[in-house]
Amino acid sequence: MDNEIRFASFPVVGLSARKRSDWNIGTSEISFSGKVQNCCVCFIDMIGSTRISSELSPTQLSCYYEIFLNAIALIAKNFGARIVKNAGDALIFYFEEASDPANLAKFRNVLDCGLVMGQASNALNARMLEERLPPVKYRISADYGQVSVARSQSSQSEDLFGPAMNNSAKINSMARPNGLIIGHDLYEVVKGLDEYAFEPTELTEKGKYFGYHVDAKERKDIINPFERKASG
Numbered sequence: 001m002d003n004e005i006r007f008a009s010f011p012v013v014g015l016s017a018r019k020r021s022d023w024n025i026g027t028s029e030i031s032f033s034g035k036v037q038n039c040c041v042c043f044i045d046m047i048g049s050t051r052i053s054s055e056l057s058p059t060q061l062s063c064y065y066e067i068f069l070n071a072i073a074l075i076a077k078n079f080g081a082r083i084v085k086n087a088g089d090a091l092i093f094y095f096e097e098a099s100d101p102a103n104l105a106k107f108r109n110v111l112d113c114g115l116v117m118g119q120a121s122n123a124l125n126a127r128m129l130e131e132r133l134p135p136v137k138y139r140i141s142a143d144y145g146q147v148s149v150a151r152s153q154s155s156q157s158e159d160l161f162g163p164a165m166n167n168s169a170k171i172n173s174m175a176r177p178n179g180l181i182i183g184h185d186l187y188e189v190v191k192g193l194d195e196y197a198f199e200p201t202e203l204t205e206k207g208k209y210f211g212y213h214v215d216a217k218e219r220k221d222i223i224n225p226f227e228r229k230a231s232g
Contacts, residue, residue: 040098040110040144040186041164042081043172044072044117046089047137053089056133064133065089071124071226072117072138079113079230080106084160094160098144101189107144109230111196114140114180115216120225121178139175141211143168143183171211174201181211 046068053061069086076083076093084092095113098106117140125135145164167183175181182190187198187209197217200209222228 036146036148036162037096038099038144038146039164040095040107040142041147041160041168042076042093042095042110042114042140042142043168044091044138044140045172047139047177049089052134060133063131064128064136067127067131067133068124068136068138071120071127074226075117075120075228076113078226078228079109079116081113092160092165094147104190104193105231107186107190108193110142110186111180111182111190111193111214112228112231114142114182114214116222116225116228118178118180119222123225137177139172139177140180141168141172141175141182142180142186143171144186144189145183171201174211176213180214182214183211184208187212 052064056064068089069091072091073083073093076091079095080097081093081095084094086092095106095110097103098110101107117138121137128135143164145162145167147160147162147164149160164183164185167185171181171183181201182198190196191198195217197215199213199215201211201213202209204210
């Protein structure tokens with residue numbers, strides 16, 4: 001998903017009524033609310049789903065995606081996230097309350113949410129086995145920054161545009177299977193939290209790391225990851 005391309009493909013959004021008539025576009029399909037905010041944006045994507053889906057019947061495929069997306073969405077909501085939408089085998093969500101870097105409790109929820117999602121793989125794959133479906137692996141990514149909120153005329157779902165959205169999607173492929181990776185801007189907020197271990201990836205041309213793999217220093221077994229809630 002490349003939101004920068006989507007941005008560029010709607011150059012007339014936000015024009016005055018007179019300018020709209022000049023373009024002869026009528027009511028815009030995509031409209032921005034004018035709401036711009038800082039928050040944490042997360043992106044979770046299945047690994048190898050194209051190959052796996054080619055081996056499943058339509059009924060099996062629907063069940064496969066339904067189990068995965070609903071399970072992940074439940075965890076996200078338990079930690080206070082808002083679901084934006086699914087994009088095929090990926091789910092996009094954001095933490096509106098993780099906006100003020102001084103309120104680290106909200107950012108802990110972001111990290112804990114991603115880590116719990118990774119730990120949920122055993123429970124998810126047990127369910128897949130019950131349904132005689134192949135096991136699932138996925139990658140989780142998150143970053144912090146400014147986003148603009150938009151809505152589609154033909155859909156009730158929100159859409160996000162901005163650096164945090166772009167970077168969260170961009171670094172997702174660098175995450176380990178069932179692992180969490182965060183961008184540089186989110187790392188700058190949470191790097192002082194002692195309960196997490198941060199391992200940098202390779203450097204960018206500008207001397208910043210592309211992202212940081214995240215893990216808990218003291219990993220605790222979770223009996224039911226779908227009942228874990230936000231702590232603050």
